[in-house]
Amino acid sequence: MRKVIYPGTFDPVTYGHIDVVHRAMDLFDEVVVTVARNPSKTNMFTIEERLEMLRESLKDCDNVIIDTFDGLVVDHATQLGAVGIIRGLRAVSDFEYEFQMALMNRKLANNIKTIFLMPHEKYTYLNSTIVRNLSQFGADVSKFVPDIVIKKLEEKKAHGLI
Numbered sequence: 105m106r107k108v109i110y111p112g113t114f115d116p117v118t119y120g121h122i123d124v125v126h127r128a129m130d131l132f133d134e135v136v137v138t139v140a141r142n143p144s145k146t147n148m149f150t151i152e153e154r155l156e157m158l159r160e161s162l163k164d165c166d167n168v169i170i171d172t173f174d175g176l177v178v179d180h181a182t183q184l185g186a187v188g189i190i191r192g193l194r195a196v197s198d199f200e201y202e203f204q205m206a207l208m209n210r211k212l213a214n215n216i217k218t219i220f221l222m223p224h225e226k227y228t229y230l231n232s233t234i235v236r237n238l239s240q241f242g243a244d245v246s247k248f249v250p251d252i253v254i255k256k257l258e259e260k261k262a263h264g265l266i
Contacts, residue, residue: 107134108219110190111177114139114154115147116253117161118235120227124192127221129167136184137162139172148236148266153256160252178213188217194228240266 110128114121114137128135139154149157151172158170173180181189189209191202199220206218222228230248238245239257246254260266 105133107136107184107186108132108188108190109136109138109177109181109184109186110192111138111140111173111180112192113142113145113147113232114158115149115232116154116235116249116256117157118227118230118232118249118253119247120192120194120223120230122161122250123223123227124190124221125162125165125168127223128190128219129165131219132167132188134167134169135165135190136169136171136186138180139170140177141172141174148260149256157250157252157256161250176212178209178216181216182213186216188219190219190221193220193222194231236266 108128110125112121125135125137137158139151139158141151147154155170155172162168162170177189191206193199193202202218202220209216209218235245235248235253238248239261245257257266
């Protein structure tokens with residue numbers, strides 16, 4: 105079984121993320137979507153909320169597992185027996201950073217390959233930060249995120265958290 109991981113903060117998950125998951129599903133037997141715990145980042149959503157949004161958004165995907173990890177992505181991939189790490193590329197600006205990370209990961213674990221996947225072009229401008237910012241100003245984000253994300257954003261607004 106060829107397994108890959110797709111790590112990210114997913115704060116929140118967007119249709120661009122989901123598109124990359126579907127592309128990975130076409131190529132691999134199992135895709136582990138794994139939420140990174142990054143203490144240096146301030147996230148809008150807790151780990152538990154991000155896991156819930158991913159589980160709901162990907163509930164119809166039979167060969168997808170949702171999990172979380174601490175530490176290095178390559179270590180997590182190794183622990184899971186993954187053959188690779190999926191990274192989404194939207195634009196050239198993503199490539200430079202992702203290329204450096206791929207080379208470092210190769211130095212740390214040469215047996216784990218980095219696979220770059222581009223989402224559909226209609227999602228190339230989309231990222232979680234944009235969704236959070238639009239939501240803060242009351243914009244309709246329903247074209248960018250699943251219903252569960254809209255619900256969670258509305259809960260944050262109701263509690264004065266955004």
